[in-house]
Amino acid sequence: MFGRAEVIRDVLPYYMVDYQEQSGRDDDARWIDRLIPDGSWSGNIYDFFSKTYQKLTAGLKVPFQLKEGQRIEDTPAHEAIREALVNTLIHADYHAPKSILIIKRPDSFSFRNPGRMRISLESALHGGLSDCRNRHLQHMFQLVGFGDQAGSGVPKIFKRWASQHWVQPQLTEDLPNELTTLELRMISLVLPEVEASLTTRFGSHFKSLSEDARMALITAESEGAVSNQRLKQMTVMHPADISKLLRQLVNQGYLQSEGVGRGTLYRLAYGSSAQTADLLELSDLHTTYGIENTGVNTPDHRSSYSIPPEHSLQTTRVDTRNHRIRLHITEVTPPYHWTEQSTSPRKELADASEQTEEPLYLDWDAVPALLQGQLTVLAQPVSSRKRIDPALLQSTILALCEGRFLGPRVLAQLLNRDIGDLRKRTLTPMVHQGLLRLAYPAPNAPRQAYTSATKPPPSQERT
Known part of the structure; x- marks a missing residue:
């Protein structure tokens, strides 16, 4: 957590933390900014976290919001990136001969740590189960206000990212190389005209819906229909909760269903925009x-x-x-x-x-x-x-x-x-x-x- 990289390597010979900012162009894979333990700074985990977090969030738009007279600099995107960075550091296998690699691109962030997940992907997405590889590191981050031991980290990342209407994060495991990677892409699921259309159709009711309910309607509008399986790809909701949400939207007059069973599709309810709002x-x-x-x-x-x-x-x-x-x-x-x-x-x-x-x-x-x-x-x-x-x-x-x-x-x-x-x-x-x-x-x-x-x-x- 603290100390200098050369001292840390006396105990962990493969210790390596690496941050890169890349242009994102396919023809240019080189970095344009990089942070590694090169002797110009301590190279320890906490300093790497502090420096990397500042670089990752530089340029993120922060809407003007006040709370008790103080401007709020934190956004859901900041929370998701911070949680992802902490998770990468506390779940990494520092005995493995591979580095921690954080990559920032113009439209995405990538967090890779050596070591496979200690729980299933499904359990991580649903939350509630924690099995941290480095509990002392986890405790140290908790002392400075980051992370918890409730197994809520991954669901929090997914929910914060979904609140920005960006595509669902991708959490994957490279089993042969024993690597775990989380991709956060800033690709919007909502075109301005789609949201404007739904606001016109449903009036103020649309903005009062939950994030998941709005996502269902946005998908139905932009793709023509939405299904349980499609929402499962876009949210961290349990399939049973997705089914319940879709039934509620049908009962409330937002959607109409077609078909039965797993093949059921849901489309926007019959009627014009003004008529539906009426x-x-x-x-x-x-x-x-x-x-x-x-x-x-x-x-x-x-x-x-x-x-x-x-x-x-x-x-x-x-x-x-x-x-x-x-x-x-x-x-x-x-x-x-x-x-x-x-x-x-x-x-x-x-x-x-x-x-x-x-x-x-x-x-x-x-x-x-x-x-x-x-x-x-x-x-x-x-x-x-x-x-x-x-x-x-x-x-x-x-x-x-x-x-x-x-x-x-x-x-x-x-x-x-x-x-x-x-x-x-x-x-x-x-x-x-x-x-x-x-x-x-x-x-x-x-x-x-x-x-x-x-x-x-x-x-x-x-x-």
């Missing part, structure tokens, strides 16, 4: 709806959406006094929506309790994109809470099922509830009370769905 504004109504039960009806909000031919959106009303959000939708064609192929859908309908012209949706992917957004708005007062008043839950279900049959899977996803518990505690009792009507006489029919049996009472304007 629908998302409706989602803010759940704050008043769920918290301030004032009994005051909000003004009518008329949608400017470009409606697909099978739907006609007439008007939307929020009535907090009656715990009800009303979206009046006129279904034009087709009269039925089948999620499973059937050679004789009319024959299947003959078994239903009543033949109606309400559409039937058994799976979320079968629900048209625009209707998905509308139903999500209706369900938000319930889906956003774990505990809910049973009366509010029932009235929300009635609003969701008004004018259409919804299967239990659709309702469970919309309301963010367990399907078995929802069916047992709410749907079945509502059928017995005459509030809901079944699509088929047999309660356990595999294609069972529910629709409102009675129309909700009209809202009364406050006088």
Whole structure:
């Protein structure tokens, strides 16, 4: 950590630290600046860290920010570079006959240390597991405020780099030569016009999303679609968390899904820019709806959406006094929506309790994109809470099922509830009370769905 390089080599004959700044041109691999233990400075690890960090961060743009009257000179890029440099020094195998090599190029940084990783790449990316090769060095850096023993170094680097919308860092192992290399490339994933387009489409909602959610939308806009696998390449999120994020973006009306299983693609939701922002504004109504039960009806909000031919959106009303959000939708064609192929859908309908012209949706992917957004708005007062008043839950279900049959899977996803518990505690009792009507006489029919049996009472304007 301290001392002079010639003394360090008495114990570690292969000790060598090397910093190079290169032009980045393919025809010129020579360095234009270099720092090695050449006798003009101590050559120890701490001084190498201090000098190299200053060289690596020289030229990085620092936006003007104040905290408690002091300018903040640290940015996520500075944090990522500092963490990468510390990790390289504390995880290096100083007994190996290869040098530590740090390279700065105009558009990238490279950190190479001798020695293979002591945990798997997957474990390093997920974090939480620490197995440092040089614990005394790690402790010394901790004493001066750098590094930790929580195994969070690599995830922190990836997250800080992703926050700048740069391509994902590359962490690789050269097994034959026993080298580990981390590449940080400053190649932007976001073109200014892409971000401007999304801001226009989604309004202020886009900037309020998490970094990972914005990255999903940016990818869908720039590449035409996004998938679980694509986001896995760009973030450090667990695949299960990525799936959950994508479902949330679908439920919130930002994305629409295509396909099933691992092949599912997600594209930006149907509608023009102004239209999408208009629908998302409706989602803010759940704050008043769920918290301030004032009994005051909000003004009518008329949608400017470009409606697909099978739907006609007439008007939307929020009535907090009656715990009800009303979206009046006129279904034009087709009269039925089948999620499973059937050679004789009319024959299947003959078994239903009543033949109606309400559409039937058994799976979320079968629900048209625009209707998905509308139903999500209706369900938000319930889906956003774990505990809910049973009366509010029932009235929300009635609003969701008004004018259409919804299967239990659709309702469970919309309301963010367990399907078995929802069916047992709410749907079945509502059928017995005459509030809901079944699509088929047999309660356990595999294609069972529910629709409102009675129309909700009209809202009364406050006088």
